[in-house]
Amino acid sequence: MAVYSELIKSFEKIRDYVREFYIFGFRTRENYNGKSKRTYDNEKRRIESWLSGYIHTELIGHKKKVSVKIDSSNIYENPLYKCYKSKSYTDNDIRLHFLLMDMLNDKMMTISEITDKISEEYGMVFDTQIVRLKLKEYAEEGLIQSKKKGNTIYFTKSDIYADELLERYPAIKDMISFFSEEIPFGAVGNFLMHKADCVNRFFTRKHAYMVHTLDDEVLHSIIEAMENKNEATLSCIGIKHRNAYSITAVPLKIHSSVQTGRNYIIMYSSEQKRLLSVRLDSVKKVVKGIYRKDYDKYYQYYENNLRYLWGTSFGNVRRFGQTEHIHMEIIINEVSEQFILNRLIREGRNGIVTKISDGRYAYDVDLFDAAEASPWVKTFIGRIAVFETSNKELQDRFEEDIQMMHEIYGE
Amino acid sequence: MMRIFSEIYSTYYKITEKILKKKTITKAEILDIIRENGFSETALFLEPKLLGEDNYGLLIKKNGVYQSILKKEPHIPLTILEKRWLCAVLQDRKSSLFLDKAQKEELCSLLGVTPLYQNRFLHFYDRFSDGDDYENEQYISHFRNILQSIHDNTLIKIGFNTRKGNRVTHYFLPLKIEYSSKNDRFRLHVVRYHKNKALETRIINLSRITLTECTDIIPTANYDEIPEKREVIIKITEERNAVNRFMMEFAELERISEYDEETKECIVRMKYDLKDETEILIRLLSFGPVIEVTEPIDFRKQMKERIDRQFLLMK
Incomplete structure (x- = not known):
């Protein structure tokens, strides 16, 4: 049986647990079907260790539930970045890391010279092949540079350092502090902060979804596919029904919500001949596919359709391409409630706002899926004089919802 | 291949680097560094690998203190991933708040890599349209x-x-x-x-x-005011995937949640800044009848007032 360690080999293994503890935080060990109790206990112990200080435990009867409790408005460093700093390694990995960084300072050496020097000067013996693999890996990561002279390859340490950059451009300290909490890939900025021994003391966030960092590895693969105009095959677990499925399509854009915390990949499916969206946090694995020479054509198609997209829904599959209309009339006090009108304009995306009369404004929009705008429409509850939509189901539901809410709060 | 999840960015490597930067170091100092920079159980695992019998061999013990076997203090250069991230950041309009155009161009050329991502790959579809002008x-x-x-x-x-x-x-x-x-x-x-x-x-x-x-005035009097926090209690039903949507949307706020298996309802106690109350109120309204504010009474009353007004408008 493997000995327990704080470190892990695969990030994917803990991604769901961290999300579960952070987003929901009400499940106990018994709710984790399909996972062994030992697995749950180990992952819980790791997360408790990484995120100590943010862990909240509570007993429900004799069952213990664990949650991660964070008030993001008072956070200067996303605690979830710690999850990225838990990768396991071998003794040889860490030995070679520090030895190579030490001996290749301002020196160019061959593999045999490096292997010999490790033995002579540091008293450690490594197989040349192990050194070769580490050098190759570090050249890919950029810690080491290689140069070929004749048939011989020479290695040296890369020469850009965080502290030297900060000395040359002092203002980037604040810049890195700020952007290390931004999406996407803020975790990488955090690595840089730690390399430069910087601490963010001044920048905080409002409306920040720290949990997005857990998707950065997946996002990186998708962005690479977009950059290279490749198709991609995504292996996913559905958010709602936990069903496994995979999809092969052309990734075109990341649609990120700053209000609901959900991120989507907008893709074009050649098979279905339509645009579709996939929740980023449902993606478990990305396999890069073939280069699509017609990528730009699909992208243009997406751009042409963007104006009918409220968020990420392209509507009913059978009615793809058809739009639904929303007409809403809002009542405001012209003197004291101009901010409501401002809200309509700045939040209404592609909709058009027109003045009907003093204190009465109309909002009109055509969308692939009018139901997607329904939560936003409801933020105007108390002021909606007219709500009309060509989506009959939505029309009925809106009226029923108001009736139900009136009953709930009726007493 | 560039990796985000890599041991080269790990806490254990960073702690070891900090320890190897000291010319000589005692066991107590090593433990202090681990406790200060590690996870809560790191000392249990890392200390034996640095000092125990089966150690990494990066430290040697002389006269009761430890010394690094390295010739120089460890100095780790930027990885390509870090350089590419920095390059991507320089493309963001907000980077102009920190660096001038010429400095940005110079830095970008010094880094000599392509950006990790292009801003055009991302679309923040529900961001308000009247944001600040960062290049003014x-x-x-x-x-x-x-x-x-x-x-x-x-x-x-x-x-x-x-x-x-x-x-x-x-x-x-x-x-x-x-x-x-x-x-x-x-x-x-x-x-x-x-x-x-x-x-x-x-x-x-x-x-x-x-x-x-x-100015060069350093204030002598301090002022510590903790923003007033309030708590709202919300009942959420399973309908329309509401629990999932709600917990995700309000992930930014401090919450404690309970799920009742019998009623299939989730009860959430959520803290917010008093100054944000109206914003929280309209965000809760957006969920419609799948959630209900149960406490505090004055918050519930505000919900009710808006709903009653709407009910009358639709009569």
Whole structure:
């Protein structure tokens, strides 16, 4: 049986647990079907260790539930970045890391010279092949540079350092502090902060979804596919029904919500001949596919359709391409409630706002899926004089919802 | 292949690096570094690998203290991933708040890599359309003056237009700069001072600032005001995937949740800043009848008032 360690080999293994503890935080060990109790206990112990200080435990009867409790408005460093700093390694990995960084300072050496020097000067013996693999890996990561002279390859340490950059451009300290909490890939900025021994003391966030960092590895693969105009095959677990499925399509854009915390990949499916969206946090694995020479054509198609997209829904599959209309009339006090009108304009995306009369404004929009705008429409509850939509189901539901809410709060 | 999840960015490597930077170090000091920088159980696992029988061999013990076997202090260069991230950041409009165009170009060329991502790959579809103008010279100048004052811990004279259109000028101690991704806007948290007396805390939108003048006045009086937090209790049903949607949307706020298997309802106790109450209220309204505010009564009453008004409008 493997000995327990704080470190892990695969990030994917803990991604769901961290999300579960952070987003929901009400499940106990018994709710984790399909996972062994030992697995749950180990992952819980790791997360408790990484995120100590943010862990909240509570007993429900004799069952213990664990949650991660964070008030993001008072956070200067996303605690979830710690999850990225838990990768396991071998003794040889860490030995070679520090030895190579030490001996290749301002020196160019061959593999045999490096292997010999490790033995002579540091008293450690490594197989040349192990050194070769580490050098190759570090050249890919950029810690080491290689140069070929004749048939011989020479290695040296890369020469850009965080502290030297900060000395040359002092203002980037604040810049890195700020952007290390931004999406996407803020975790990488955090690595840089730690390399430069910087601490963010001044920048905080409002409306920040720290949990997005857990998707950065997946996002990186998708962005690479977009950059290279490749198709991609995504292996996913559905958010709602936990069903496994995979999809092969052309990734075109990341649609990120700053209000609901959900991120989507907008893709074009050649098979279905339509645009579709996939929740980023449902993606478990990305396999890069073939280069699509017609990528730009699909992208243009997406751009042409963007104006009918409220968020990420392209509507009913059978009615793809058809739009639904929303007409809403809002009542405001012209003197004291101009901010409501401002809200309509700045939040209404592609909709058009027109003045009907003093204190009465109309909002009109055509969308692939009018139901997607329904939560936003409801933020105007108390002021909606007219709500009309060509989506009959939505029309009925809106009226029923108001009736139900009136009953709930009726007493 | 570049990896984000890699041991080269790991806590254990970083701790080892810190220890190897010391010429000589005692066991107690090593343990202090581990405790200060590690996870809560790191000492249990890392200490034996640094000092135990089966250790990494990076430290040798001489005269009761430990010494690094390295010839120099470890100095780790930037990885390609870090350089590419920095390059991507330089493309963001907000980077102009920190660096001038020429500096950005120079830095980008020094880094010599392609950006990790292009801003055009991302679309923040529900971001408000009236965000701050980060490339406006006045805005940049005010932002930098404020940053300077925060660094120096000195008062700054700030003139700004209030929401009602009044112009106000006072001396403030800037505390922190808050960025809202939803509003695409910076807000400055300050303490107002008058004759070296701290009077009140305020939040000023950067875009409303018309004047900033740094001073060399270091305030002697402190002002600690913790923002007033309130708690709202919400009942959420399983309908329309509401629990999932709600927990995700309000992930930014501190919450404690319970799920009742029998009723299939989730009860959430959620904390928020009092100043954000209206915003929280309309966000809760957006969920419709799948959630219900149960407490506090005054919050529930505000919900009810709006719903009653709407009910009458539809009659």
